[in-house]
Amino acid sequence: MCKIFGKSILFGGETMRFKKLLLVSLLMLMLSFSFAAEKTTLYYTTLFHSGDAQAMEKIVQRINQESDDIFVVLVQGAWENYYAQLINQVVAGNAPQVGVVHSNMFPSMRDALTPLNASSAGNLLEKSGFKREDFLTDVWDSSTFDDLHYGIPLDTHMWAMWYNKDIFVKAGLDPDKPPTNAEELKYAAEKIKDAGYYAVHFAEDGVARKLMRAWYILYWQQGGELFDENYSKATFNNEKGIKALQYLVDSVQKWGWNTKGTDGFKQFASGQLGILFAGNWYYYSAEEAKINYGVAKVPTIFDKPATWGNSHNLVIPKQAANNPQMYEQAIELIRRITDLSYMWGMFGGHIPAYNNSRTSSELLNAPVWEKSLNVFSQMAEEGYLHYPPNHVKAAELEDAIQVYVQQAYNGTITPSEALKRAEAECNRILSEN
Amino acid sequence: MKKAVRDQWSGMLFALPFMIIWGVFTLWPVISGFIISLHNWDPLRGSEFIGFGNYKYLFSSQRFWNAFVNTFEFALIMIPMTLILALLFAFYLYFSKGKAKAFVESALFFPYLLNVSIISLIWKWLFDPDFGLITESLKMIGITNPPQFLNNPIWVIPAIALASSWWLMGYRMTIFRAALESQPVEIVEAATIDGANKRQIMFKILFPLIRPQFLFATVLTVISGFDVLGQVMIMTEGGPGRSSEVLALLLYKEAFSYFRMGRAAAIGFILFVIIFIFTLIALRFMGKDVQQ
Numbered sequence: 259m260c261k262i263f264g265k266s267i268l269f270g271g272e273t274m275r276f277k278k279l280l281l282v283s284l285l286m287l288m289l290s291f292s293f294a295a296e297k298t299t300l301y302y303t304t305l306f307h308s309g310d311a312q313a314m315e316k317i318v319q320r321i322n323q324e325s326d327d328i329f330v331v332l333v334q335g336a337w338e339n340y341y342a343q344l345i346n347q348v349v350a351g352n353a354p355q356v357g358v359v360h361s362n363m364f365p366s367m368r369d370a371l372t373p374l375n376a377s378s379a380g381n382l383l384e385k386s387g388f389k390r391e392d393f394l395t396d397v398w399d400s401s402t403f404d405d406l407h408y409g410i411p412l413d414t415h416m417w418a419m420w421y422n423k424d425i426f427v428k429a430g431l432d433p434d435k436p437p438t439n440a441e442e443l444k445y446a447a448e449k450i451k452d453a454g455y456y457a458v459h460f461a462e463d464g465v466a467r468k469l470m471r472a473w474y475i476l477y478w479q480q481g482g483e484l485f486d487e488n489y490s491k492a493t494f495n496n497e498k499g500i501k502a503l504q505y506l507v508d509s510v511q512k513w514g515w516n517t518k519g520t521d522g523f524k525q526f527a528s529g530q531l532g533i534l535f536a537g538n539w540y541y542y543s544a545e546e547a548k549i550n551y552g553v554a555k556v557p558t559i560f561d562k563p564a565t566w567g568n569s570h571n572l573v574i575p576k577q578a579a580n581n582p583q584m585y586e587q588a589i590e591l592i593r594r595i596t597d598l599s600y601m602w603g604m605f606g607g608h609i610p611a612y613n614n615s616r617t618s619s620e621l622l623n624a625p626v627w628e629k630s631l632n633v634f635s636q637m638a639e640e641g642y643l644h645y646p647p648n649h650v651k652a653a654e655l656e657d658a659i660q661v662y663v664q665q666a667y668n669g670t671i672t673p674s675e676a677l678k679r680a681e682a683e684c685n686r687i688l689s690e691n
Numbered sequence: 692m693k694k695a696v697r698d699q700w701s702g703m704l705f706a707l708p709f710m711i712i713w714g715v716f717t718l719w720p721v722i723s724g725f726i727i728s729l730h731n732w733d734p735l736r737g738s739e740f741i742g743f744g745n746y747k748y749l750f751s752s753q754r755f756w757n758a759f760v761n762t763f764e765f766a767l768i769m770i771p772m773t774l775i776l777a778l779l780f781a782f783y784l785y786f787s788k789g790k791a792k793a794f795v796e797s798a799l800f801f802p803y804l805l806n807v808s809i810i811s812l813i814w815k816w817l818f819d820p821d822f823g824l825i826t827e828s829l830k831m832i833g834i835t836n837p838p839q840f841l842n843n844p845i846w847v848i849p850a851i852a853l854a855s856s857w858w859l860m861g862y863r864m865t866i867f868r869a870a871l872e873s874q875p876v877e878i879v880e881a882a883t884i885d886g887a888n889k890r891q892i893m894f895k896i897l898f899p900l901i902r903p904q905f906l907f908a909t910v911l912t913v914i915s916g917f918d919v920l921g922q923v924m925i926m927t928e929g930g931p932g933r934s935s936e937v938l939a940l941l942l943y944k945e946a947f948s949y950f951r952m953g954r955a956a957a958i959g960f961i962l963f964v965i966i967f968i969f970t971l972i973a974l975r976f977m978g979k980d981v982q983q
Contacts, residue, residue: 342947349734366950369735466930519820519842519931528822653948665932668842691731 297329300591301354303347304332305340306606309542313606317598325594328587344575345370351578355588356595361400361569362648364408372574372585373406379582382574382589383407388596394638397569397611400645409571410592411611413602414638416567417462417471417537418630419557422455423550425532429453436533436554443533443557447515450532457515458533459522460506462540469506469667470660471566471646472535475556476502478564478644484659489649489688494659495681503666503673505559511669518668526551538634541607541626553630555637567643569611572596603627609634651687658683721963728956738953745957755958757933758941761848762965765937766916769852769859773912777860778905781867782893796868800861807858807921814854815841815926841927844934851922851935858922859915863908870901906977913969917962938962 306314311334318332333354336343341363347353348370359367374382383389390398393411401409423433429449437443447457460472474484480498485491509515516522516531523540525531527547534540535556544551556565572592577584600615602608604624609631610616616635621627637643647655659680666676728746731739749755784796802810817825818840829837840850874897882892898905920939923929929936929944938958946955 339947342950345735345950465928466932467928517820519839521819521821524819524822530821651949653944657944657948661930661932664930668931670844670932 297325297327298587299329299331300356300587301331301333302356302591303340303344303354304334304358305337306358307335307337309539310606310608311335313602313604316605317595317601320598320601321591321594328591330591341367348576353575353577355574355577355584356591357573357575358412359401359409359571359573361397361409361411361571362646362652364401364403364571365648365650366652367573368403368406368408370575371408372576373408374410374574374589375405375407377574377585378580379585382585385586386589386593388593392613394609394611394613394616396638396641396643397571400569400648401571401573409573410596412570412572412595412599413606413608413611414567414569414643415538415608416565416634416637416643417475417535417556418565418633418637419554420526420534420536420540420544421552421554422526422529422532423552424529425450425453425455429455429532433552436552437557438555439557440559443559444513446533447509447513451513451515456517456520456525456531458509458535459516459520459525459531460509460535461522462534462536463521463523464519466660466664467656470656470663473503473506473663474566474644474646475535475564476505476559478566479558479560479562481561484647485649485655485684485688489647489651491688492655492681492684495677499677500673502560503663503676506663507666507669507673510667538607538609538630541630545629553633555633556642563637563640563642564644565637565642566646567638568645570608603631607631609638654687655684658687724956724963725960727953728960730953732953732956733950734952741953745954746961748954749957749961754933754936755938755941758936758938761933761935762917762919762937762939764848765852765855765919765935766913768849769855769919770909770912770916772852773856773860773863773915774905774908776856777863777908778867778898780860780864781871782897784864784868785871785897786889796864799864802858803861805858808925810854810858811922811925814850814857814922818850818926842931844931847927847931847935851919851926854926855915855919855922859912863912866904866908867901870904871897874900902977906973909973909977910970913973914966917966917969 302318304311304314314334315332318330321328322330341359344353344357344367353370359371364371372382374388375384379385388410394414397411397414401407401411419436421433421436426433426436426446429446429452431446431449437446443458450457461468477484477494477499480502482494482496482498482502484494486493510518516525522531522534522536523543526534526536527543527549529547529549555563572595574585574588574592577588596612596615598615599610599612600618600621603610603615603621604626607626607630610621615621621631624631646652649655662671662676662680662683665671666673671679729740729742729744731741731744733739780795780799784792787795805813817823820826820839820842825840826837838846840846878896878900879892882896887896918939919937920943923935923937923940924943927935929940939962942955942958942962945951945958
């Protein structure tokens with residue numbers, strides 16, 4: 259009885275404690291609401307997914323923790339539809355305050371974006387202290403059109419050469435001396451092939467647009483340009499273009515360094531591939547695969563160094579309400595993301611475009627810097643980076659190129675036939691209204 | 692007011708909530724899509740009415756006709772494959788007395804519970820030239836150089852159709868199973884006593900009885916066949932070259948990659964007409980007896 263009574267007392271005490279706890283929680287919740295009420299909610303949408311999305315989430319969480327004036331709602335993913343959605347949001351008058359745009363997408367997207375140096379709230383670049391010289395200047399310049407500047411560079415990302423050090427050792431190669439030119443690459447590839455491995459994959463997972471990027475690199479290394487300055491016609495169907503494509507085709511059809519249709523990511527992660535051309539985003543996959551790998555600059559196979567790359571830029575989509583304060587808060591959010599962009603390097607594996615972030619001790623002491631990013635950063639500073647076509651019809655033009663590059667790679671058509679067809683289709687696209 | 696007229700009005704009132712929702716979410720988008728297809732649609736810079744310009748462009752475009760042919764090739768393989776396999780498995784389960792019946796039925800239905808992305812990734816892996824189960828199995832049975840199913844212009848569409856059938860068949864099979872189980876067993880017993888074999892029972896007696904359900908499944912599968920997008924996008928992105936670029940993928944690229952909403956809407960409207968015609972054909976040839 260007493261025991262039962264005792265239990266009842268205890269239960270009653272727990273109820274009391276629970277009620278107190280509930281009261282305190284409610285009070286805290288109300289307080290947090292009152293604080294939140296003072297904060298302005300800003301919407302920030304990105305096209306990031308997987309590891310990139312997680313890295314950006316870390317940055318935004320940190321901003322939300324440290325900010326007493328703004329609260330950021332982050333919406334990520336759906337990269338396939340991102341740009342079309344962003345345009346629709348602007349048209350519907352419901353655009354996020356901050357978004358992300360690739361450098362080569364500015365010509366298509368600029369009508370939906372606020373020129374940061376000529377916004378309705380004035381020159382936002384001056385107000386927030388953003389200066390060209392504080393960033394990788396090539397990346398900064400990629401968002402300037404007719405003296406209007408549309409984006410603050412977040413990063414640059416590009417392809418480099420990833421190689422399996424264990425396979426190098428087994429093939430009798432020095433794992434600390436990766437190939438730097440065509441002869442060394444050929445020597446290494448033949449050695450790796452003789453050791454029973456896939457030698458080289460030039461194009462990440464091998465889908466058509468990646469094969470096209472591999473061809474771009476080989477073409478740019480000869481000083482080739484894809485289109486004339488005004489984008490009035492394609493300029494790649496020439497000796498250099500054919501030579502570049504022939505090299506890519508020969509790597510599978512003649513030299514047997516790999517097989518057409520294969521996925522280089524999977525081959526490398528399973529320890530079956532010696533050399534892979536891939537972007538900086540491969541870092542976390544390579545780490546997870548527990549491969550003893552190294553990262554080196556893309557070898558100069560032809561005349562001069564070059565690699566494929568692109569950049570993410572932070573932008574302010576056109577806002578429905580002409581509210582100067584909203585623009586000022588949006589640029590302030592961009593400022594805070596930029597200041598924390600060393601985290602973008604640490605957790606996303608990208609090269610921050612902001613000099614202070616790229617040279618911050620946090621990033622320089624992070625494992626990702628030592629294992630891969632320092633190489634990418636050197637390539638960025640040494641002018642390796644080449645952007646894909648930046649034209650309003652870029653996606654359509656690239657589509658026209660990639661299908662024929664893939665067919666040549668597969669051996670269905672010859673390299674000269676591939677470029678002839680790609681040129682004809684590109685010229686038709688450019689001639690249309 | 693006469694009773695007949697009153698009944699007609701009350702019937703219409705009952706149907707009104709559905710009609711409003713159908714009108715707003717189905718009829719209007721179709722009309723709106725058609726209107727967009729008559730424009731060089733650019734909401735940012737201003738749209739321009741071009742009449743049937745988008746249709747003219749498409750009908751003179753080699754790429755459109757390539758996608759048109761690919762769509763028909765996919766539909767002509769996938770639709771019969773799905774329906775025939777579903778029907779055969781439904782008959783098998785109907786006559787089966789084994790203990791594994793429930794397991795087999797669950798296993799066949801299970802893929803339908805999965806998202807198209809998962810289905811596509813599974814089959815992409817199965818067909819992988821280095822690590823794929825199908826590729827490895829073919830090598831094990833002595834085919835030393837099996838085709839790269841997803842990287843071969845001849846094999847790519849049948850391969851995607853096979854993956855799609857595996858995904859969609861389970862639901863159709865369940866429809867047929869339910870229809871078969873609802874038939875009186877006396878019919879089968881009488882036929883058996885009269886000396887009919889299983890094949891005759893299946894195709895001369897049971898199949899005519901489940902024709903309404905077969906018609907329903909056919910209409911569903913025709914729509915899935917011509918609307919195919921997710922599988923192609925994930926498994927091949929339309930490649931190799933443009934060997935598997937179907938109309939829905941071309942529509943998607945026009946809209947979301949090239950921002951040509953007018954042209955995309957025109958493809959959408961053409962797809963709508965194709966599906967509408969094939970649904971009418973199915974209803975005409977299979978639905979005739981059903982209505983009687």
